[in-house]
Amino acid sequence: MNQSNKLSKTMKTAKLITFEGIDGAGKSTHIPFVVSLLETAGHTVVSTREPGGTELGEQLRALLLHQSMHLETEALLMFAARREHIAQVIAPALERGDWVVSDRFTDASFAYQGGGRKLALAKLEALEKWVHPDLQPDLTLLFDVPLEVARSRLDAARDPDKFEQEKADFFANTRAEYLRRAAEFPARFRVINSNRPIEEIQAELSGIVQSL
Numbered sequence: 001m002n003q004s005n006k007l008s009k010t011m012k013t014a015k016l017i018t019f020e021g022i023d024g025a026g027k028s029t030h031i032p033f034v035v036s037l038l039e040t041a042g043h044t045v046v047s048t049r050e051p052g053g054t055e056l057g058e059q060l061r062a063l064l065l066h067q068s069m070h071l072e073t074e075a076l077l078m079f080a081a082r083r084e085h086i087a088q089v090i091a092p093a094l095e096r097g098d099w100v101v102s103d104r105f106t107d108a109s110f111a112y113q114g115g116g117r118k119l120a121l122a123k124l125e126a127l128e129k130w131v132h133p134d135l136q137p138d139l140t141l142l143f144d145v146p147l148e149v150a151r152s153r154l155d156a157a158r159d160p161d162k163f164e165q166e167k168a169d170f171f172a173n174t175r176a177e178y179l180r181r182a183a184e185f186p187a188r189f190r191v192i193n194s195n196r197p198i199e200e201i202q203a204e205l206s207g208i209v210q211s212l
């Protein structure tokens with residue numbers, strides 16, 4: 001949690017860490033590793049994901065990943081799932097003093113719906129202000145790879161969902177918006193070069209987690 005005078009003392013010690021990147025960048029591969037580092041350091045960790053993380057959110061995820069819909073419907077459902085996720089999972093965990101690791105959060109809406117699909121960023125900013133005016137990640141790990149590397153990893157790994165079937169220019173715009181946000185919010189973003197052996201990435205992640 002960042003600076004909100006409404007936050008309790010416990011909440012200030014707990015942290016929200018988000019993982020971001022285009023599909024196939026490798027972020028999900030590293031979540032269990034970071035969670036175990038945090039647990040070894042003595043934290044209780046809630047590991048969750050978006051869209052999803054709640055019963056309702058997982059139902060919305062199934063729609064979002066497989067059903068075509070109007071761009072604004074997609075953005076609204078992402079934030080509806082997020083509202084539920086914050087109410088049921090993220091805020092209570094931080095309130096207890098637990099750390100939260102989320103596989104994607106609002107930066108993904110800016111990158112995919114804003115960058116990829118070209119929804120006006122002002123609309124996403126309005127939704128962000130509505131849904132979580134006082135909450136921002138403490139740390140956002142952005143896993144960055146060239147598009148062709150991400151694509152070849154995906155092709156080898158799984159059947160594509162709705163987003164993963166998008167063309168190269170969609171992911172070029174998604175990646176560009178992620179990198180633009182990383183430059184806009186340098187205090188919380190760390191850009192990880194994910195086009196390296198997993199062990200090298202883990203060594204960098206260990207250093208980052210230690211510095212928390």
Ligand SMILES: Nc1ncnc2c1ncn2[C@@H]1O[C@H](COP(=O)(O)OP(=O)(O)O)[C@@H](O)[C@H]1O
Nearest residue numbers: 023024025026027028029153157194196197198
């Ligand atoms: N650094 C890496 N080098 C090679 N392959 C990787 C690397 N990181 C992840 N992968 C592989 O790429 C695929 C996609 O990784 P995943 O973590 O699911 O990506 P994301 O969650 O970013 O979509 C998986 O098969 C994974 O094993």
Ligand SMILES: Cc1cn([C@H]2C[C@H](O)[C@@H](COP(=O)(O)OP(=O)(O)O)O2)c(=O)[nH]c1=O
Nearest residue numbers: 023050051078104105108109112113163164
């Ligand atoms: C959270 C979020 C995700 N997404 C997209 C990005 C991904 O393509 C997709 C699902 O997330 P992802 O974490 O990539 O799931 P998986 O690795 O299991 O495929 O949802 C958005 O478009 N906007 C959002 O706000």
